[in-house]
Amino acid sequence: MCMQDPNRKKSVVAPLVIKLRHAIGYDTKLHLVHQNAPTKRDARKHSMCHHDKASKMTPEERAASTVNVSLAGLASADPVINLLLQNQITEGEAVDILKVLTGMVKPPSALRKAKTLLLGRGIAENEPIQGRSTHGKDIDRAMEYLKNYYKQFPGFTVREVPYRKNGKTFKNLEVTIPGSGPAANKVLVLGAHLDSTAGSPWGPEMKAPGADDDGSGTTALMLVARFFHELMKNGKLAHTIRLVHFTGEEQGLWGSNAYSDDVAREVDQKKIQPIAMLAMDMIGYTGAGGNDVEIHDFDDVDRGSRKVSEKCVHMVATYKLKLNATIQKSDHLADRSDQSGFRRHGWAALLISERTVEENPNYHSTNDVLSTLNIEFLVNVARMIGATAADLAGYQANQKAA
Secondary structure, three states: OOOOOOOOOHHHHHHHHHHHHHHHOOOHHHHHHOOOOOOHHHHHHHHHHOOOOOOOOOHHHHHHHEEOOOOOOOOOOOHHHHHHHHHHOOHHHHHHHHHHHOOOOOOOHHHHOOHHHHHHOOOOOOOOOOEOOOOOOHHHHHHHHHHHHHOOOOOOEEEEEEEEEOOEEEEEEEEEEOOOOOOOOEEEEEEEEOOOOOOOOOOOOOOEOOHHHHHHHHHHHHHHHHHHHHHOOOEEEOOEEEEEEEOOOOOOOHHHHHHHHHHHHHHHOOOOEEEEEEEEOOOOOOOOOOOEEEEEOOOOHHHOHHHHHHHHHHHHHHOOOOOEEEEEOOOOOOOOOOOHHHHHOOOOEEEEEEOOOOOOOOOOOOOOOHHHOOHHHHHHHHHHHHHHHHHHOOEEEOOOOO
16 A cells, blocks of 8 residues: 555655655665666655655544444345355365465466466576566566466456556456346446565565465455356346555555546546455555454545445445444645545545554564464455445346246
């Protein structure tokens, strides 16, 4: 997660920049000669967002930001959705995915056989993925792992979406779950960032496990895909869902800003109509056994965000998920993750995060590993997203024969 404080006072910027440079080993000479050094604009944005804990909310501020939600008149749980949430979005599958993403095990054999890609980049084909740095070699292997994972779901369209930044080409990954019928051009976007950092985001970090930030969100998207693959055997979607894995988030939301600009052009050209965008960023750390998940809608009632955030809370109650889900209207995370670009274009765009997003002691370090996560919590957040997405995308069960 890119941690930016829009309300920062000018008087504290310089000391924090000095601390930042000390933390990441960032000096003037490196800035001048490194091939991946940021532009002046990127550096200014990064100095505000990276390793920023100064804006952590007090308990009083969090309480004032919390929106009360009525649970009266909830619809009954759909038995098929309920069964598949439990059977397809599982702790075992989450752990298996995170072991690959964080370098605990080697990627599956299908990835290791991609010799042209891997050996062409000078990567040992049977080595674990040690980090997912935007500027590193292993980000390609992580992307390849994701593509191979999604190949097991026939009917889903998987494509790399390139974008340019600072004279270089980077890639997002888009997975489309198609809707059917006259409203299939309505699109729901679920997103998470694939890249990670351990504190030096402008260079090719050799080790950056990023289990929580944002291996947790990446894993949730992959589990949601498995859920929908099985769900669509029993029905269809009226609208289209796109699962998008962004890169360049840690450098200042590069991938999601570029992708949201592309999507805005699709809307202008009347190719698609927006439903909402839900970003999942840091949804695996709970500290001492908590289960607090926050749905940040930034008080964007006029965009329809509140209806979507309330839907999330309702799904937690309907499917009896082990979560304490609250809506937060404060804008203190408004520009710190991949929902930001979509909000800029007027979408109902939410950020789903753990309550301790600014309290995780492993944030942006090599200690952000699988063993620090609460997998049960992560899985229940993914189930909330799956149930909410099924509702927003107009899932309809097949009519049973008489």
